[in-house]
Amino acid sequence: MKTTVAIVNEPGQPFLLEEVEIDEPRADEVLVRIVATGLCHTDLSLRDTLPAEMFPRVFGHEGAGVVEQVGADVTGITVGDHVLMSFRSCRECAKCAEGLVGYCDQSMMFNYMGFRMDGSTTHHRDGNPVYASFFGQSSMAQHAIAYADNCVVVDKSLDLATLAPYGCGFQTGAGTVLNIFEPGPDDSLVVFGCGAVGLAAIVAAKASGCGTIVAVDLMASRLEVAEKYGAVAVDPGALGEQSVVDKVKELTGGGASYAIDTTAISAVVKQAQQSLAMRGTLVALGLGAEEYAIDAIDLLQSGKVIRSSVEGESDPQEMIPRLIAMRAAGDFDVDDLVTTYSFDQIQQAIDDVTSGAVVKPVLVW
Numbered sequence: 001m002k003t004t005v006a007i008v009n010e011p012g013q014p015f016l017l018e019e020v021e022i023d024e025p026r027a028d029e030v031l032v033r034i035v036a037t038g039l040c041h042t043d044l045s046l047r048d049t050l051p052a053e054m055f056p057r058v059f060g061h062e063g064a065g066v067v068e069q070v071g072a073d074v075t076g077i078t079v080g081d082h083v084l085m086s087f088r089s090c091r092e093c094a095k096c097a098e099g100l101v102g103y104c105d106q107s108m109m110f111n112y113m114g115f116r117m118d119g120s121t122t123h124h125r126d127g128n129p130v131y132a133s134f135f136g137q138s139s140m141a142q143h144a145i146a147y148a149d150n151c152v153v154v155d156k157s158l159d160l161a162t163l164a165p166y167g168c169g170f171q172t173g174a175g176t177v178l179n180i181f182e183p184g185p186d187d188s189l190v191v192f193g194c195g196a197v198g199l200a201a202i203v204a205a206k207a208s209g210c211g212t213i214v215a216v217d218l219m220a221s222r223l224e225v226a227e228k229y230g231a232v233a234v235d236p237g238a239l240g241e242q243s244v245v246d247k248v249k250e251l252t253g254g255g256a257s258y259a260i261d262t263t264a265i266s267a268v269v270k271q272a273q274q275s276l277a278m279r280g281t282l283v284a285l286g287l288g289a290e291e292y293a294i295d296a297i298d299l300l301q302s303g304k305v306i307r308s309s310v311e312g313e314s315d316p317q318e319m320i321p322r323l324i325a326m327r328a329a330g331d332f333d334v335d336d337l338v339t340t341y342s343f344d345q346i347q348q349a350i351d352d353v354t355s356g357a358v359v360k361p362v363l364v365w
């Protein structure tokens with residue numbers, strides 16, 4: 001059938017709404033009518049950096065919608081179900097068996113290549129392939145083909161536009177805190193970069209009872225939100241002679257137990273490392289840099305850990321319901337971070353998140 005997608009014809013080109021052909025779902029696939037899709041920084045980074053031969057392409061990986069068709073082999077999902085979509089995993093390899101589905105052996109094929117395992121694309125235009133299957137959904141579209149492993153069925157009373165970003169941005173920030181740090185009252189966390197990912201981490205840290213939370217960002221609007229969520233705000237431009245590292249050490253009594261970087265800026269990652277206390281852990285979540293500078297002298301004498309995380313070590317089938325339950329209990333209130341835009345306002349949404357006017361744009365039909 002035909003459906004409207006936001007297609008990108010070449011790297012760095014705009015998202016254009018266009019009708020293309022979408023396959024009938026195969027036995028292991030479901031067809032989802034998209035209600036809302038969050039815009040994550042990763043959509044923009046990969047739009048700009050993937051090689052030309054991977055285009056034309058459909059992005060979107062925080063989709064939410066209503067199931068319209070279910071393949072014969074799919075279990076646990078029925079027509080009419082409301083689903084949040086996240087990343088794909090095989091659920092059979094050793095990493096998946098451990099629950100670490102973000103590190104699935106098939107992750108690259110399932111989430112990034114743009115076609116099925118047999119090489120076919122789910123979408124076509126004028127008989128030519130359109131690369132889709134992005135995070136097993138390509139949900140910047142009116143319809144998406146998805147899978148049982150990346151669809152999380154949610155209660156029909158929930159607002160899909162509000163919850164769409166749970167599929168990536170919110171899950172990644174919150175998961176990093178809940179799965180890796182598990183902070184308590186004696187701990188401190190510093191977050192460099194307070195977009196959707198960083199702010200979700202701050203909210204989860206507050207809910208966990210983390211003693212001190214420090215938020216670093218260049219944008220006053222983002223710092224205001226971080227303060228509302230219980231963080232102490234640090235604007236590097238307003239410190240005068242004092243360095244950011246010294247400020248964080250002052251606020252955390254000698255250095256933070258945990259740090260998150262979402263900026264993907266080498267100099268900032270180094271500051272995050274230097275802001276840690278002895279044996280502290282930094283999780284670098286940002287996408288965009290090719291290399292990071294490490295302070296080797298500091299690293300050698302401190303036992304610090306510098307690591308990454310795919311989606312905050314989340315299994316979406318576990319983390320999304322957990323965050324929805326936390327939201328219902330009043331412990332994960334990120335609803336205000338979402339601003340909705342109609343799909344034909346995609347460029348406005350990008351401009352607004354880039355300028356800092358909004359935190360998490362969600363596109364709705």
Ligand SMILES: NC(=O)c1ccc[n+]([C@@H]2O[C@H](COP(=O)([O-])OP(=O)(O)OC[C@H]3O[C@@H](n4cnc5c(N)ncnc54)[C@H](O)[C@@H]3O)[C@@H](O)[C@H]2O)c1
Binds near residue numbers: 041286
């Ligand atoms: N690891 C994962 O699984 C995963 C998942 C989702 C997103 N990401 C990545 O996480 C990053 C954050 O995503 P987002 O949607 O929150 O992006 P965002 O652009 O909304 O947030 C980044 C923030 O960093 C701030 N910043 C920029 N320069 C800074 C500096 N020098 N010092 C302090 N702050 C600075 C910006 O003002 C902005 O608020 C992106 O790189 C995205 O691709 C990774």
Ligand SMILES: [Zn+2]
Binds near residue numbers: 104
């Ligand atoms: Zn796997």
Ligand SMILES: [Zn+2]
Binds near residue numbers: 041042043061168169
């Ligand atoms: Zn994302």
